[in-house]
Structure formats: C-alpha cells, structure tokens
Amino acid sequence: MGLNVEGIIGNSTSLREVFSVLEKVAPTESTVLVTGESGTGKELLVRALHKNSKRSEKPFVPVNCGAIPKELLESELFGHEKGAFTHAVRARPGRFELADGGTIFLDEIGEMDLSLQVKILRVLQEKEIERVGGTQVKKVDVRIVAATNRDLEKEVDAGRFREDLFYRLNVIPMHLPPLRERGGDVLLLASHFLKKFCSEKCREFLKFSDEARDMLVSYSWPGNVRELENFMERLSILCDGNEVTTDDLPEKILKSVGVEPRKKAVEVVQPAGFSWPSLEDMNEHSSGGLKDFLDRIETKLLLEALEKSGGVKNKAAEMLGVKRTTLIEKIKKKKLES
Numbered sequence: 001m002g003l004n005v006e007g008i009i010g011n012s013t014s015l016r017e018v019f020s021v022l023e024k025v026a027p028t029e030s031t032v033l034v035t036g037e038s039g040t041g042k043e044l045l046v047r048a049l050h051k052n053s054k055r056s057e058k059p060f061v062p063v064n065c066g067a068i069p070k071e072l073l074e075s076e077l078f079g080h081e082k083g084a085f086t087h088a089v090r091a092r093p094g095r096f097e098l099a100d101g102g103t104i105f106l107d108e109i110g111e112m113d114l115s116l117q118v119k120i121l122r123v124l125q126e127k128e129i130e131r132v133g134g135t136q137v138k139k140v141d142v143r144i145v146a147a148t149n150r151d152l153e154k155e156v157d158a159g160r161f162r163e164d165l166f167y168r169l170n171v172i173p174m175h176l177p178p179l180r181e182r183g184g185d186v187l188l189l190a191s192h193f194l195k196k197f198c199s200e201k202c203r204e205f206l207k208f209s210d211e212a213r214d215m216l217v218s219y220s221w222p223g224n225v226r227e228l229e230n231f232m233e234r235l236s237i238l239c240d241g242n243e244v245t246t247d248d249l250p251e252k253i254l255k256s257v258g259v260e261p262r263k264k265a266v267e268v269v270q271p272a273g274f275s276w277p278s279l280e281d282m283n284e285h286s287s288g289g290l291k292d293f294l295d296r297i298e299t300k301l302l303l304e305a306l307e308k309s310g311g312v313k314n315k316a317a318e319m320l321g322v323k324r325t326t327l328i329e330k331i332k333k334k335k336l337e338s
Contacts, residue, residue, distance in 0.1 A: 004051045007044050008064060009192050010185035014177040018045070025172045026052035031124065033169045034147040036176030039226030042147040043107060045176055050103040055143060059103030061095050066108035070171060074116055075132045083131025093213045096129050096140050103143045109169070110150035120144075124168045144169070179221040186217050186228065193229045194244075197236035206235065211247045216249075218257040299334055302327070306336070 003023050008015075025032060026049050034042045043062060050060045070077050075084070079094030095104060106112075112120070123129055124144060128137050146169050155161035179186060190208070198205050208216070221227055231250075239248050245253065254260070277297070286293035301320065309315035317327040331337055 002243055003048075005048045008041065008048060008053070009189050010182055011188065012177075012182040012185045014181050015185060018174060018176060021172070021174055022049060022052065025049070025174070027054060028172075029143060030171045031143070031169055031174045032145045032174055033152075034145065034148065034174045034176060035152075036147075037178045037224055038149045039224035040176045040178060041225050042149075043105065045174065046103075046107075047145060049145060053103065053143065055102045059099050060103050060105065061099035062105040062107060063095050064107045066111035069221055070113045070116070071232035073112070074119070076130055077116075078119070078129045079134075080132035081134040084131070088133065091131070092142045094129070094131065096123065097138065099142045100140050101142075103145060106144065106146040108148060109146040110148040110152055110155055114160070117165050120276070121162065121168060124165075129314075155235075179224045182216070187213060189225060189228055190216055190232055194236060197233045201236055203236065204242055206239055207243050209243055211246045212244050212249060215246060215253055215257050215259070219253045220256060220330065237296045256291050298330070299336070302330060302334065302336060306331075 002024075003019060005019060005022070022045070032046075032049060034045055036042050046062075047060060050056060063077065065073060073087075075092075075094065077094050077096055079092050079097055080088050082088060082091045107121070109120075111136075119129075123140065123142075127141065128139050130137055152161050152166050152170070156163045156166050187208075194206055223230075235244055235248060239291075246259070279291075282290065282293040286296060302316075305316040305319045306313075309319060313327055314324055317324045320327065322330075
C-alpha cells in the first residue's frame with residue numbers, strides 16, 4: 001500500500017526527501033517535531049503522518065498553541081472540572097482526552113508558556129494527565145506531534161523553551177522546506193490553486209504566459225504556499241483575459257526579479273468644444289519654456305477671476321477652487337495688486 005500524501009502537491013527533490021522520512025516514521029509511535037517557515041504546510045504534513053499511521057482510524061486533534069491565550073491553554077489541553085475557575089459550570093474534557101487512541105498535533109509549540117511545558121513533558125513521559133481543578137490522574141494513549149516555525153535550539157539557549165522537552169519532542173525531526181527551495185513545485189501548486197479557484201468562480205481556466213511562469217518560479221515567496229494560494233485566488237477574480245501575463249503580476253514580484261513595472265499610460269480626455277494648449281502655443285506665447293508658459297496661464301486665470309468677482313477675494317478663490325489664503329499668496333507673489 002502506497003504512501004497517502006493527499007493534499008500535499010509537489011515533486012521536487014527536497015519534498016521527496018520529506019516523503020521518504022514520512023514513510024519510515026509514520027507506522028511507528030515515535031514523537032515527531034516538524035519545523036518550517038510559516039505557510040509551508042506543516043499541518044498538511046502532520047495530517048499525512050496520521051493518515052499513514054496505525055492510528056489513522058482514531059481521532060486527529062490539532063491545537064494551535066499560539067492562537068489560544070496562555071491562561072486558557074491548560075484547560076484546553078487537559079480539560080477542567082466543574083468549579084475549577086469562574087465560568088467552569090460543568091466538567092469538560094481537554095484535547096488530550098479527545099485525542100485518546102489517536103494523534104494530537106501541537107502546532108506552534110514554541111509559543112507555549114514554560115509552566116505548561118512541564119505538563120507536556122509529563123504526558124510524554126508518563127502518558128497521563130490531570131484536569132484543571134481535579135485530583136484524579138487519567139491515562140491517555142496519544143501520539144504527540146509538534147510543529148514550530150521557531151528555532152527551538154535558540155529558544156532553549158535563551159531560556160524560553162525547556163531543554164528536556166525539546167529533546168523529548170525532537171526524537172524524529174522533519175523539516176518542511178520553504179517554497180523557494182522547491183523549484184518547479186511553484187508552478188504545480190500555482191496551476192492547482194488557480195484551477196480550483198476558477199472552478200469555484202465558474203470561469204474559464206486561466207493559463208500562464210511563459211514570462212509569467214518564469215517570474216513565479218524566480219520570486220522568493222516569503223509567505224510560502226499560503227502566499228501563493230492567496231495570490232492565485234486574487235488572479236482568479238481580477239485577471240481580465242484568459243491568460244495570466246506579467247501585467248497581472250504585482251509590483252513586488254516584478255521588482256524582486258529585477259523587472260521594472262510598466263507605467264500605465266495616462267489617457268487625457270479632451271472635453272467637447274475644448275482645445276488643450278499645444279507645444280506651438282507654448283513656443284508662440286512664451287520664451288521661457290514650460291514653467292514660464294504655465295505661469296502666464298495661471299496669471300491670466302487669476303486676473304479673470306478677480307475681474308469677474310469684482311475684486312472680492314473669497315469669491316475669486318471659490319471660482320478657482322483654491323483657499324483664500326492661497327489666492328492672496330499668489331496675488332502677492334505675482335504683484336497683481338498695486
């Protein structure tokens with residue numbers, strides 16, 4: 001029976017190496033620590049680990065340790081008894097109890113408070129938990145898989161992560177490479193996501209021009225697979241044609257691969273019955289070039305507004321669409337009043 005990696009797309013050498021480790025470690029009961037930058041798809045890898053384990057028919061319970069306030073995380077993990085704290089109106093099992101027989105995934109474990117790390121260590125060593133506010137010890141049969149985008153060895157050196165817990169978690173280290181190290185996987189993923197979003201939006205599938213494909217591969221994708229997926233959704237909505245070209249790529253991608261974004265031509269709309277001044281007009285009525293010509297036009301408009309307003313500056317400023325103080329400043333500068 002082959003390895004089930006449903007949801008993980010890619011054929012790069014670096015990803016195949018991850019699959020090789022996954023195939024060996026999945027059937028075991030060893031604790032696994034998955035590392036990798038944010039957005040690389042660590043949860044997908046852990047789910048694949050569970051699917052290919054002997055516990056695949058049992059629960060898979062993910063917990064994002066960074067998303068739950070630290071004062072609530074202990075109760076979330078271990079459960080609590082009735083009256084353990086304010087609002088604890090009934091007893092409640094925690095995630096470890098819910099995962100009994102299966103796999104618990106402790107995502108972003110590097111965010112966990114030191115006091116709680118001690119209790120996780122106890123679960124690893126003794127396979128037992130104690131609810132908040134309880135006295136009874138409960139045995140749990142769970143496989144613990146953790147993940148982090150932090151360098152836990154540095155966290156240990158800084159005193160923010162327990163050394164003993166790190167070594168208990170790091171029995172089998174698995175590193176998920178960033179998208180920039182996965183070569184052609186970028187295009188495989190981009191096509192997959194773009195087809196998915198086009199299908200959802202009932203529009204014709206988009207293709208990539210050769211130049212756009214080259215730029216997508218060359219871009220570093222700091223947000224990894226998550227950034228790529230979000231960008232493909234944007235293209236499925238905003239792309240006008242049936243092909244994604246370099247004109248559809250954002251400025252940050254173009255600049256990062258050394259291409260200056262094209263400046264869109266500004267279309268000057270000429271109102272009916274109106275003629276814009278030409279270069280011939282400028283040369284005929286000014287000897288000082290553009291600056292002098294514009295200055296002459298401004299002076300003419302100021303004098304016309306003053307004449308039509310009967311010299312009332314508030315009214316003249318309103319006609320010109322400027323503040324009264326701006327008008328007075330221009331009149332003084334041009335010495336239009338004696």
